Amino acid sequence: MTKDRRLTSQSEDFAAWYTEVVQAAGLVDYSPVRGCMVIKPYGYAIWELMQSALDGLFKATGHQNAYFPLFLPQSALDREAEHVEGFAPQTAVVTHAGGEELEEPLVVRPTSEAVIWPVVANWIQSYRDLPVLLNQWANVVRWELRTRPFLRTTEFLWQEGHTAHAIAEEAREEARRMLAVYREFMEEWMAMPVVTGEKTPSERFAGAERTFACEALMKDNKALQAGTSHDLGQNFARAFEVQYQTEEGRHEFVWNTSWGVSTRLIGGLIMTHGDDQGLSLPPRLAPYQLVIVPIWKSDEQRQSVLEKAELLRAGLAGGVRVHIDDRENMTPGAKYFDWERRGVPLRMEVGPRDVEKSQVVLVSRTASAEDRKRFVGDAEALATIPEMLIDLQAGVRREAERRRAENSVRGLADYGEFKARMEGSGGFVYAGWCGDERCEQKVKQDTKATIRVLPDPEFRSEEPPERCLCCGESADHEALWAKAY
C-alpha cells in the first residue's frame, strides 16, 4: 500500500503537490479560522533559522529591533491617501471590545507605517536624531480572498523594517541596501536565486515612491515576489508630520523607507527545492542537517548502535544540527522515507555491521538513485560532514540557478510567441516595454502574466530590446514578465 502514501507528483498537479507536501512534511496544520494557518514545530524551526540569519544581517547594517502595537486607530490609517486606498479593503477592524462598541474602530495592522510614524515622530527633533533604523518581527493581518499555506494567509509572520533619513539620497540608498541584504539571504541561505529590480507604478506598494523587489522562479515556472523594499519619499513624513530641524535651523520632513519579508519565504523554499519525494531543504535552513537512523536486531545491538550514534552526535555538536531517530515502532526503511519527505539534507545509517567496521553509511537527500549510499570511516565522517553540508548547499543552489536559466528567455519580441509561451511552459521572459500601463493591463488580460520587475542592470540582456512586447512601439525599458503567485 505504498501507493497512497506517495505525494501527487509535481508534473501531475503542482498545486496539489504543494498543499500535500506542507502537510506531509509536518510544517503546517489548518486552523478553525478560514485562511489562517498553524505553523507546526518543524515548520516554525525553519522560520526561526530564517529569522536568526536575517536578524543578524539587519543588525550588521545598523538596525535595531523594537515592537509596536497590533492595533491602530482607523484615523491613523486614513492619513496617507494612497496607503488607505491600498490597504483598507484588506483590513480586519475591531468595532467592539470589553462588551461595548468602540468610539473609534481599531484596525488590525496590515503593515505598520501608520502605527510607527505617529509615535516615532516624537523621537525625532534634530538632524542629530537621524537616521532612525528600526525593525520589528511581528504578525500582520490582510483579509485575502484566497489563501494558501505560507504563500498567502490571512495572518502571517514577517519582519518589517522602517527607517527615517535626513536626505532623500540616503533613503534611496537604504532601500537599495536592504534589497541587497534580502538578495544575499535568499541566495546564500535559501539557495534561491532572485532577480532584483524595480516595480512598475501599478505594482508599487500603496504610498511608496518606488518599490524594489526580489523575484524568484518556482518549479512550476511561476514567479514569487519574495521580498520588497520601498522608498517612501516624504509621503508618510507629511501624513504623520515627521519633521526634524536641520543644522541651519530649518524644519524639514524626513525621508522614509520600509522593507519586509514574510513566512512566504518558506513557500518559496518549498517550491524552489522540493521534489516528488517531498521537501528538500538547503542545509543552512534545515532544522536537522543530519539525521542518524540506528539499525538493530537484538537489544545488545540496539545499545551499541545507539552508543555509537551518540558519540557521533557529540563529535559533530556545535557545527552540525544532528537528530537521532530512535523511534522503536518504525523500521529503518520507513524512517528513510519520512526524513526524505521532511527534506533532511543528509542521513546517516548506523547498524551492527558499521559498529564492527568503525564506519557509517551516508546518504544525501539530493543524490541520484544509484550510488546513493557511501560507506565512510567514523573519523572521516566526523571530519567531512561539515564540508559535505557546504557542498550540498552549493549543489542545490547551482541546480536552482540551472533551472532558472533553463526557464528564462531573452530577446523575445513576437507577442503571439509570448502568448503561446505563457499558455504553455511559462517561466521568465525578458522583453521590451513601452512604459504605458495600458500595455501592462492588456498583457495581463491576455496571458495573466505581469511585469515582475524592471530588472537591475546586471540582469538585463546584452542587447536591450527595441520594441514593446505588446504594442510594438519603441521600448523604454527591459521588463521581466511572468505569471506570478
Add this chain to the structure above:
RNA sequence: CGGGGCGUGGCGCAGUCCGGUAGCGCACCUGCUUUGGGAGCAGGGGGUCGCCGGUUCGAAUCCGGCCGCCCCGACCA
C-alpha cells in the same frame, strides 16, 4: 461575489441512484515475531454520516432549507 466539486472515525475513501445492524485502507492501542528502503500475525479502541426540519414502521441514503470547505476567476507579500 460568479462558475465547478465535496462534506461519512485523526487522514484518504466506499456505501447514496434502488431506505433496513455504518464499512474499507492508512494511522492509533496491546501482545508476539520483526528491523540494512514504506514489517507480519492476532486482538482492540474510536464515527449522533456538516446542521435544521420533513416524508417513512425505519433515513448516511428520499424531499426542503441552511452552513462549511476545496478548486477555477476578480484582490494581494
